[in-house]
Amino acid sequence: MKKIILVFAMFYAIVLCAQDNYYTMYSFVVEPQDQAIVYKLVDDYYSKNKPEGVFVRLFENHFKDQGNKATHSLVFLGSQEAVGNLYAGGPNDTFSLFLTRLNQHIKEPAGSAMGRHIAMFGDSSTRYPAQRYYLLDVKDTEKFDAGYNKFHSKHNPPGVLVNMGTSIVGEGSGSANRWVIIAFKDIKTALGGPNKLLTGAALSAREKAWDEFRASDGGVSVVGSGMRVLLGAW
Known part of the structure; x- marks a missing residue:
């Protein structure tokens, strides 16, 4: 299957209710001299051939830990039916040509996954290019989900x-059973984090609520983290 499996489906966006969203993700390594052409190929194809009900996102994996070699990820997201339909028909000649050209500029694969969203908080109509991500090993997922939703719904x-959300199979589904993505409008805001956007009583309330959440979060260990930058959205 070589590198072709990397690009058969790739989507990520925020739409519908978070619980209704499923995703597939393909990560790979692109050499610096090939990054512009990879973006152009993806943009040219999906600007004209966007799958119905599915959103496509191309990310640069900007900051990452030593064990994560991926430089880019293509992610597809939509309802279970929409993402499933993406795989049902098989590639056509136009898609096959796109894959052939794209694979010429991918050095090697670096993982893939499918999973689902569990919860989302914030204004989904705005695009947030700088995205900090965390892979979590949670001992009690039911307790974590409840506490997480309570905290973010108010703070x-x-x-x-x-x-x-959670990875069902593939990348991030080993020791991690939850992932969290905190997205910001730019890298400067991402550097400061959510607390830097609050002052006074709102900040104090958030810090107190965070301490309460962590005291009964179900037992959480961070097994991976990084920051990705949104390069393109279709």
């Missing part, structure tokens, strides 16, 4: 979009 500041 998520404006200008931040927070997503939480």
Whole structure:
């Protein structure tokens, strides 16, 4: 299958209810001299051939830990039916040509996954290019989900979009059973984090609520983290 499996489906966006969203993700390594052409190929194809009901996102994996070699990810997201339909028909001649050209500029694969969204908080109509992500090993997922939803429903500041979900199989589904993505409008805001967007009583309330959440979060260990930058959305 070589590198062709990397690009058979790739979507990520925020739409519908978070619980209704499923995704597939393909990560790979692109050499610096090939990054512009990879973006152009993806843009040219999906600008004209966007799958119905599915959203496509291309990310640069900007900051990452030593064990994560991926430089880019293509992610597809939509309802279970929409993402499933993406795989049902098989490639046509136009798609096959796109894959052939794209694979010429991918050095090697670096993982793939499918999963679902569990919760989302924030204004999903705004695009947030700088996205901090965390892979979590949670001992009690039911307790974590409840506490997470309670905290973010009351203390998520404006200008931040927070997503939480799980990988069903593939990349991130080993020791991690939850992932969290905290998305910001730019890298400067991402550097400061959500607390820097609040002051006074709102900040104090958030810090107190965070301490309460962590005291009964079900037992959480961070097994991976990084920041990705949105390059293109279709």
